[in-house]
Amino acid sequence: MAGPRDEFPFSFAELNAFLAVCDEGTISAAARRLGVTQPAVSIALGELEARLGTKLVDRAVRPPVLTPAGALLRQRASALLSEARLIAPEMREIDRGRLPLLRIGVIDSLARSLTGVLVRTASEMADEVAIQAGLTAGHASNLLTRKLDVMFGLDDLADVPDLERWPILTEPYVLALSPGLTPPATLDELRALAAENGFVRYSARSSTGVDIDRHLRRLGLNFPRRLEFDTPYGVLIPLASGHGFAITTPICLIESGVAPDAVVCAPLPGPRLTRTVTLVGHPDRRRRAPKILAEAARRDLQASVAERLSRLAPSLVGSVAILDD
């Protein structure tokens, strides 16, 4: 797979080399630390710069100093690599272990909405209940490593056999705008809006953020990032106090707890994009925990979502579909 550099203008090794240069201060020292010769690092760095189209380090002065672009790459690369380094160890850890406890992971955008009903329901099934809020990816890996028994998230892990799946709800992604902004009706208007106003995004750590990124990429929309968050609350806060817009969902709007007049909602121009929250869990023959929790969650949401939306964003009432099997 070493063909022409299609999509990624860098390799792990190159990023690693670059970081070594940042840490060590010189190319020679970095080469020593990496256990390769000096020209190897020199060339790698040069090609990295060529492919990125930017100088990364200013070698005119000594010791070499990072350019602004280099400083950014350092941030990004070191985050990326420390993330990558975790993957292999985690995969080795996938074994099985069982605890009597009932452990439930809930995606951030449903944490507040569901915690109450989950506590009530789960308390009747288990003596000990642990509930954690977080991102889908974290819950999924915890589920697969059996650190969780069930999770509410955006990934139904369809490829994994021997898991139970209970769909909870489907909802559209919508635009959320600062009050005063005119909702765009077409993609061109959306593009114009983005030229004048900041786009507040979910981070790529969240499934929601990944979904939205991919959708925008397919539409050829390339909003600059200015503000990013990994929770619904974070995304909506900046809208209330300035000129900006975000892509979010009705449930996220409810979860964020913003005031009714702080944000204006509108449909997302272009192709429809939705997300589905699914309960995924290890089968539990005795307690039937996945099924019972799913049904309780649905009942609770059925009773509360429309009512809350009618106060926050009447136009979105009916957009959230609580599912059944």
Place this chain on the structure above:
Amino acid sequence: MAGPRDEFPFSFAELNAFLAVCDEGTISAAARRLGVTQPAVSIALGELEARLGTKLVDRAVRPPVLTPAGALLRQRASALLSEARLIAPEMREIDRGRLPLLRIGVIDSLARSLTGVLVRTASEMADEVAIQAGLTAGHASNLLTRKLDVMFGLDDLADVPDLERWPILTEPYVLALSPGLTPPATLDELRALAAENGFVRYSARSSTGVDIDRHLRRLGLNFPRRLEFDTPYGVLIPLASGHGFAITTPICLIESGVAPDAVVCAPLPGPRLTRTVTLVGHPDRRRRAPKILAEAARRDLQASVAERLSRLAPSLVGSVAILDD
């Protein structure tokens, strides 16, 4: 830099190929989408499995299904790649004189209180701002791996050199009880309370939970766990709807957003136990981000904490000390 696979048992292209296989369902289809031949993908996948030491897809059945390890890799890889895809476009932006990213981690119990002021302050220092909420431990490791520039948390990372530290606030742990329960005045009364009512605890993943556990252990108190959460909101929800008690802090009470009459607060009998929130950050010579963010956060809290507490729990007004250097 294509020597023996030292540290990373995969390349971007291989992860991309694996994701294509996940999406398309078959190796052949993935190869078509990637514009390579089928054996290329087949071999790449096989070597990926060999290097990771795990089967990723079960090809015995058709269509192939992911193993648990494969599902985990899918999660991780897709997050990693969507993060990586953003890097190059961003670097082009930087050359147009934009300021680099500022990434801030905030402990869950201050997330809502601080997000607004942090967005306002950080936006003036950087063109891009990322704020994530979570647990202190996660932020600390992200800070050390440079995935974060500054963090607000309960750990000042005193052992790590070359970090700036700015104390934000100190507050006591207090008891929170379901309405109707009588606040215990002594440790014996607390023990009696625990015999009759459920103790809702913070999970051991959170610094707060670890602190409380240790304190209780020293006092010889051994409450059975029944319910545990890792966010302030989660801990207080069960109290509002049943007979139980928890140990929490004034800031957590504010953060949770519970109604004023849902919970009753009282001092914690026995030795005083407090916690201190500190801002820790990488030094930032140019922008002075840690100092400026700390000062803005203090000002904001100074203005808002007492006011909010007076509505929620008048007896706690004055218990939170906003610090200075």
Place this chain on the structure above:
DNA sequence: TATCTCCATAAGCGCTATTTATATTCCGTA
């Protein structure tokens, strides 16, 4: 100015990933 260190470039080469070609396995269907 001399010297040391660091860096860039050039040439050669080994290795890796790709391709084409072919065998094998699995599934649906007659």
Place this chain on the structure above:
DNA sequence: TACGGAATATAAATAGCGCTTATGGAGATA
């Protein structure tokens, strides 16, 4: 149960990438 088609694995050949050694130039220190 036998057969056709599709998907996958394997083998051999090839091409390209990145490594090394060798060498010249540039900056810092005395």
